[in-house]
Amino acid sequence: MSASSKKDKPRNETLAAKVVPAWLPGAAAINEALYWPEELPRPKVSLRSALLVGADEALTVGLGLASRMRFATPSFRQRSTQEMEDALEYFQDSGWIENPQGYHLKPPALEKVIFKKSSSHGTDFEHMTFEGGYVPRMGEAGRARWLGYENNQTSHCWVLRHKGPQRPWMIHIHGYRMGTPFLDFSAFNTPYIHEEKGFNVLHYVLPLHGPRKAGPTSGDGLLTPGYVNAIHAEAQAMFELRRIIDWLRRDGASQIGVHGISLGGFTTALLATLEGDLSCVIAGIPAVQLVKAARRLGRRNLLYFFDNINMPWDDIEQMARVISPLAMKPKVPKKGRYIYAGLLDRLVRPSEPLGLWEHWGKPEIEWYQGNHMTFARNKGVRTFINNALDASFD
Numbered sequence: 119m120s121a122s123s124k125k126d127k128p129r130n131e132t133l134a135a136k137v138v139p140a141w142l143p144g145a146a147a148i149n150e151a152l153y154w155p156e157e158l159p160r161p162k163v164s165l166r167s168a169l170l171v172g173a174d175e176a177l178t179v180g181l182g183l184a185s186r187m188r189f190a191t192p193s194f195r196q197r198s199t200q201e202m203e204d205a206l207e208y209f210q211d212s213g214w215i216e217n218p219q220g221y222h223l224k225p226p227a228l229e230k231v232i233f234k235k236s237s238s239h240g241t242d243f244e245h246m247t248f249e250g251g252y253v254p255r256m257g258e259a260g261r262a263r264w265l266g267y268e269n270n271q272t273s274h275c276w277v278l279r280h281k282g283p284q285r286p287w288m289i290h291i292h293g294y295r296m297g298t299p300f301l302d303f304s305a306f307n308t309p310y311i312h313e314e315k316g317f318n319v320l321h322y323v324l325p326l327h328g329p330r331k332a333g334p335t336s337g338d339g340l341l342t343p344g345y346v347n348a349i350h351a352e353a354q355a356m357f358e359l360r361r362i363i364d365w366l367r368r369d370g371a372s373q374i375g376v377h378g379i380s381l382g383g384f385t386t387a388l389l390a391t392l393e394g395d396l397s398c399v400i401a402g403i404p405a406v407q408l409v410k411a412a413r414r415l416g417r418r419n420l421l422y423f424f425d426n427i428n429m430p431w432d433d434i435e436q437m438a439r440v441i442s443p444l445a446m447k448p449k450v451p452k453k454g455r456y457i458y459a460g461l462l463d464r465l466v467r468p469s470e471p472l473g474l475w476e477h478w479g480k481p482e483i484e485w486y487q488g489n490h491m492t493f494a495r496n497k498g499v500r501t502f503i504n505n506a507l508d509a510s511f512d
Contacts, residue, residue, distance in 0.1 A: 202434060222392055230249070233245070254350055279319075287374045288374075291385050292378075360393060383405060386399050386400065388443045391447065398507070399448075400457075407473070
């Protein structure tokens with residue numbers, strides 16, 4: 119389904135209000151999910167749709183519970199609030215709320231890279247590591263804590279490259295709680311992209327994920343009541359990805375594309391505001407309103423009560439402008455911008471990728487009949503990605 123699909127009925131009209139009785143468990147969530155802006159194609163109403171919505175709601179609860187590294191005591195909430203207030207003041211005084219691109223440091227060239235051969239469920243790859251080099255500015259909120267995450271200081275990538283002449287490269291950026299070869303290769307259909315499409319592939323592991331984790335599980339510490347960690351994580355991702363792109367170019371890569379999913383879709387969209395010389399950027403199910411997504415993870419469980427903080431959400435979103443893809447103009451040409459999103463997605467509501475689509479000048483977009491987790495198996499999404507690659511690379 120493309121962006122040129124016919125416009126349907128007016129905004130805020132529902133298909134399911136009479137289909138799912140209010141007394142059924144989860145009915146409110148299902149009915150809410152089926153209010154659609156007029157710019158979107160309509161989802162199919164069926165038992166399968168209800169089950170997919172319910173699965174996403176359950177996933178939201180699970181991710182919300184798992185996103186806490188510690189119980190949010192009153193003193194912890196007070197420290198988090200103070201940290202965010204300090205960050206907002208620092209960003210305002212530095213002019214980065216009005217000019218968020220200025221917040222992102224220009225990284226030095228990447229020189230020393232280590233490769234080790236590895237394998238995951240029959241897929242051979244090279245485990246690439248290098249010292250990330252990202253250091254928050256002196257006086258920046260959360261700096262000491264961030265530098266204390268020792269595992270996070272080393273950058274990790276899973277690389278599949280062909281022998282012989284240079285090939286075009288695709289950089290893949292995983293979603294929240296991912297960052298392991300098996301999960302990442304499955305989500306991006308990596309063997310097909312590498313072997314059948316002929317690309318060299320580099321999977322970038324986001325800060326605090328996979329081998330970079332700061333807690334028991336991948337992604338711990340990224341989404342906390344403070345949200346300052348999320349800012350450092352994305353700033354570090356920009357710093358390291360730009361080093362990787364420069365390194366690939368100096369190594370002879372003439373064409374580079376980027377494809378990210380969920381949190382990785384957010385990161386891809388942000389990267390598109392800093393790096394213009396990319397053949398394509400594919401933002402898959404992009405969580406481009408990160409603060410709203412973090413609030414959503416808490417709202418579905420009892421910990422939301424304990425996460426309440428004494429800072430207006432508008433101020434928190436202002437603070438997060440320094441990493442917002444919607445606060446900056448994309449540098450990648452419109453013909454190289456692609457988006458896909460699920461009509462039944464409850465983690466990344468359709469309004470979020472719709473907002474990115476509008477901000478990006480309404481490029482090619484694919485709306486699929488599924489939730490947050492079904493994109494990898496959706497034929498329409500796979501065809502959309504395949505066509506995007508064919509159109510973007512020589």
